Amino acid sequence: MNAREFLHQIDDTRIVEAIKAAELRTSGEIRVFVSHRKRKAPVLERAAARFEKLGMSATQNRNAVLLYLAPRDREFAIVGDKGIHEKCGPGFWVSVSQEIQEHFRRGNYTEGLLAAIDRAGDLLAQHFSRKPDDRDELPNDVLRD
Ligand code: CA
Ligand code: CA
Numbered sequence: 001m002n003a004r005e006f007l008h009q010i011d012d013t014r015i016v017e018a019i020k021a022a023e024l025r026t027s028g029e030i031r032v033f034v035s036h037r038k039r040k041a042p043v044l045e046r047a048a049a050r051f052e053k054l055g056m057s058a059t060q061n062r063n064a065v066l067l068y069l070a071p072r073d074r075e076f077a078i079v080g081d082k083g084i085h086e087k088c089g090p091g092f093w094v095s096v097s098q099e100i101q102e103h104f105r106r107g108n109y110t111e112g113l114l115a116a117i118d119r120a121g122d123l124l125a126q127h128f129s130r131k132p133d134d135r136d137e138l139p140n141d142v143l144r145d
Contacts, residue, residue: 002125005043009019009107009108009109009110010034010045010109010110010142011042011110012142013050014066014110014114015032015110015113015114015117016133016140016141016142016145018113018114018117018118019031019032019117019140020140021121022117022118022120022121022122022124023120023121023130023134023136023140024130024139025047025121025125025130026063026121026125026128026129026130027060027061027063027124027128027129027130027131027134028061028063028065028084028120028124028125028128029056029063029064029065029136029137029138030064030067030117030120030121030124030140031054031056031064031065031066031067031138031140031143032066032069032113032117032137032143033047033050033054033066033067033068033069033142033143033144033145034069034071034141034142034144034145035050035068035069035070035072035128035144036071036072036144036145037070037072037145038070038072038073039073040067041072042080043068043070043075043076044077044079045079046068046070046077047066047068047077047078048077048078048079050068050079051064051066051068051079051081054066054138054143055108055138056079056081056138057081057082058095058137059081059083059130059137059138060137061083061136062081062082062083062084063080063081063083063084063087063124063127063128064080064081064137064138065078065079065080065081065084065096065120065124066078066080067078067096067100067116067120069109069113071109074104075099076104078093078096078116080092080093083128084124084127084143086115087127087128088123088124088126088127091123092123094117095123096116096120096123097116097120098117099112099116099118099119100112100113100115100116103115134144
């Protein structure tokens with residue numbers, strides 16, 4: 001993955017729209033973080049640390065998901081809270097990762113994120129239905145460092 005190409009292609013507006021649409025189907029919360037830093041720590045560790053730093057374990061049903069991208073390291077990681085581990089099982093991670101990988105391989109970064117967000121929304125909806133009094137517990141904007 002070419003970092004410059006990646007940055008150029010990330011379409012925040014479409015990603016925020018996809019998160020909003022996914023969160024209409026489920027109480028689960030989805031966030032996207034793009035790290036521009038190159039670090040030595042494994043991407044999953046960085047993603048897990050970011051998840052905590054963003055306060056993403058504070059949702060009522062413990063069902064937040066972070067899609068963490070590190071284009072300079074050509075890596076990504078998906079971190080979810082314990083509610084997702086308990087209810088959705090390992091198939092969740094496999095399925096969402098596949099969506100990202102397929103598109104990234106072809107250089108379609110925004111498309112990969114959109115597909116992953118859509119899939120995550122579908123899978124979350126199976127276990128975490130959206131109640132009429134649902135709140136947007138975590139902002140939908142794309143975050144960067
Ligand atoms: Ca919500
Ligand atoms: Ca949200």
